Amino acid sequence: MKKGGTLFFCQSCGYESAKWSGQCPACREWNTFAEEPAAPKQKGAPAGRRRTGERKSPVSLEHIESKNQERISTGMAELDQVLGGGIVPGSLVLVGGDPGIGKSTLLLQVCRNLAERLSGVLYISGEESLQQIKLRASRIGTFQDSLRLLCETNLADIEAVVLQEGPQVVIIDSIQTMYQEEISSAPGSVSQVREATGVLMRLAKEQNITIFIVGHVTKEGTVAGPRVLEHMVDTVLYFEGDRHASYRILRGVKNRFGSTNEIGVFEMLDTGLREVPNPSEYMLSGKPEGASGSVVVCTMEGTRPMLLEVQALVCRTNFGLPRRTAAGIDYNRVSLLMAVLEKRLNLPLSGFDAYVNVAGGIRLNEPAMDLALVLAVISSYKDIPVPEKTIVFGEVGLSGEVRAVSMAQQRVQEAKRLGFSRVILPKSSMEQVKNIKGIELVGAATVKDALRVVAG
Ligand code: TYD
Ligand code: MG
Numbered sequence: 001m002k003k004g005g006t007l008f009f010c011q012s013c014g015y016e017s018a019k020w021s022g023q024c025p026a027c028r029e030w031n032t033f034a035e036e037p038a039a040p041k042q043k044g045a046p047a048g049r050r051r052t053g054e055r056k057s058p059v060s061l062e063h064i065e066s067k068n069q070e071r072i073s074t075g076m077a078e079l080d081q082v083l084g085g086g087i088v089p090g091s092l093v094l095v096g097g098d099p100g101i102g103k104s105t106l107l108l109q110v111c112r113n114l115a116e117r118l119s120g121v122l123y124i125s126g127e128e129s130l131q132q133i134k135l136r137a138s139r140i141g142t143f144q145d146s147l148r149l150l151c152e153t154n155l156a157d158i159e160a161v162v163l164q165e166g167p168q169v170v171i172i173d174s175i176q177t178m179y180q181e182e183i184s185s186a187p188g189s190v191s192q193v194r195e196a197t198g199v200l201m202r203l204a205k206e207q208n209i210t211i212f213i214v215g216h217v218t219k220e221g222t223v224a225g226p227r228v229l230e231h232m233v234d235t236v237l238y239f240e241g242d243r244h245a246s247y248r249i250l251r252g253v254k255n256r257f258g259s260t261n262e263i264g265v266f267e268m269l270d271t272g273l274r275e276v277p278n279p280s281e282y283m284l285s286g287k288p289e290g291a292s293g294s295v296v297v298c299t300m301e302g303t304r305p306m307l308l309e310v311q312a313l314v315c316r317t318n319f320g321l322p323r324r325t326a327a328g329i330d331y332n333r334v335s336l337l338m339a340v341l342e343k344r345l346n347l348p349l350s351g352f353d354a355y356v357n358v359a360g361g362i363r364l365n366e367p368a369m370d371l372a373l374v375l376a377v378i379s380s381y382k383d384i385p386v387p388e389k390t391i392v393f394g395e396v397g398l399s400g401e402v403r404a405v406s407m408a409q410q411r412v413q414e415a416k417r418l419g420f421s422r423v424i425l426p427k428s429s430m431e432q433v434k435n436i437k438g439i440e441l442v443g444a445a446t447v448k449d450a451l452r453v454v455a456g
Contacts, residue, residue: 008033009190011218014228016190027227036185069257072168072210075113078265078275079106082237082250084258089168090208091257092201094175096215096226097239102248102268103214106239107171108133109140109272110212115147120167126153126177140272153187155180155196159203167209172200174214176224193224197232230254242361247276249362252302262302280307280418283360289388293380296391296420297372298411299364305407305414307391309359310369312376317353328358329373330365337374337396344400344447347381354380367395368405371424374447375454386454387422391415394426400447404428412436424450 008017011034013027020033071086080086087093097103108123115121125133133149148165152158155178162170172178178196179187186192197213204211213233215226230236234256241248250264265276276282284307288294293312298305310329317323326334334356342349354377358364371394379386386392393411395403405411408429415423416439425433427443434441444450 005038006035007038009036011224012227014190036189036191074110076275082252082262082264084255087210088257089210090205091210091234092204093212093235094215094226094229094233095212095237095239096217099216101239101241102273103239104173105272107212108136111147111171112143114169115144118168119146120165121147121169122165122167123171124150124152124158125173127174153177153179155199162203169210171212174216176216188224190224190228193228197229201232245361283308290385292383292385293376295372295376295386297369298391298393298414299366299368300407305410307418308362310372310376311357311359312380313355314352314377314380317351322350323353326356328363329356337370340396340398340400341374368393370396371402371450375450378451384455389421391420392424396447402426402444402446408432424453
């Protein structure tokens with residue numbers, strides 16, 4: 001590379017290349033390459049890892065003092081659960097999500113709750129003016145004086161303010177608006193975003209401050225996405241949901257201080273976000289009664305069972321090639337399961353279109369939903385509704401067998417709690433749930449068995 005030259009960076013995953021290409025070879029996203037000035041060669045270690053003090057020597061485990069990690073509750077049980085029991089001092093938390101999904105709202109509410117117990121909370125916005133934040137805050141509620149606000153995008157100034165104010169929690173909204181003067185590329189570019197995160201990481205560790213970073217997920221390739229930072233931070237949370245539906249899901253994808261794959265469910269109201277402690281009830285609230293092609297499945301989100309409705313619509317195709325669409329489920333999985341039905345149950349599905357949907361806009365990628373999907377397709381194809389108050393879960397294999405899934409007990413308990421009267425589950429999972437009384441349990445070894453139960 002010539003001196004002072006430019007490089008191409010994938011704005012989605014941060015892949016670096018000397019020449020432009022249409023598709024990123026690392027993350028396979030299209031049109032994500034953008035040209036940026038190459039970062040100046042630094043002397044010594046990169047920022048954030050600059051050496052301080054004398055050289056350290058290795059120690060054995062037993063000589064390390066074990067400290068009970070204190071946690072601070074955010075005042076929102078759903079968020080605490082995703083974080084693994086509250087925020088850890090000195091950690092860096094990335095909150096990613098589509099623009100407009102509610103990241104700023106969530107963090108402002110967290111600020112309000114934390115300001116009631118902590119003496120210093122600093123909210124730094126590079127996107128909104130103080131008046132705009134005030135407008136939002138007035139919808140959310142009343143705030144303590146220990147919450148301070150700042151509109152700033154220059155990272156050196158932010159660092160100076162943080163050192164001077166000494167807050168316990170800092171929010172950076174958003175990392176894509178922050179810049180460092182020494183770096184010549186524009187704010188939001190891969191090198192700016194990475195360097196800024198490095199600086200914030202060092203600040204969090206040295207000052208023992210919890211820092212939340214907001215990162216927008218962007219589709220076009222001009223702004224670096226939060227995936228570029230995932231490896232640098234302690235905790236990564238994604239805020240998801242259909243922007244047109246009111247509920248939002250906060251998902252942990254990386255957590256150095258707790259388990260991942262926990263979720264928190266929120267509802268966006270005109271007064272901010274409200275926690276939804278019973279998501280199953282919420283998700284099933286619009287389920288049609290006695291309609292064919294609708295099946296309730298119990299999936300696990302981390303350790304939490306959640307009931308969802310899987311819907312299928314199967315109708316004769318008008319063209320030679322059947323149309324298949326899948327919303328909330330992997331398309332290839334739908335094709336595969338329909339091929340299993342065609343071969344093992346002799347259903348002529350290749351002459352039929354199939355539209356499959358998970359109601360509520362949630363994405364399901366657990367094998368336990370296979371059996372529900374299969375039954376929904378058959379139910380729609382035959383136009384026979386699946387009996388009410390029945391829930392279904394199990395993985396379906398290529399020879400039409402129903403295979404065991406994990407945590408059968410929790411799934412059955414959740415179905416019972418919500419008043420379901422029958423569960424169709426893999427026969428090999430029956431052993432785990434035999435002690436649960438008060439609900440009819442039907443073990444199915446093959447898809448045919450399950451079908452017999454439903455149709456009979
Ligand atoms: P915001 O937090 O600004 O999103 P982000 O920071 O992720 O870009 O959320 C903006 C959306 O939330 C906007 O469409 C308005 C809506 N909203 C409500 O419905 N109720 C509220 O009380 C607030 C503050 C926002
Ligand atoms: Mg925002």
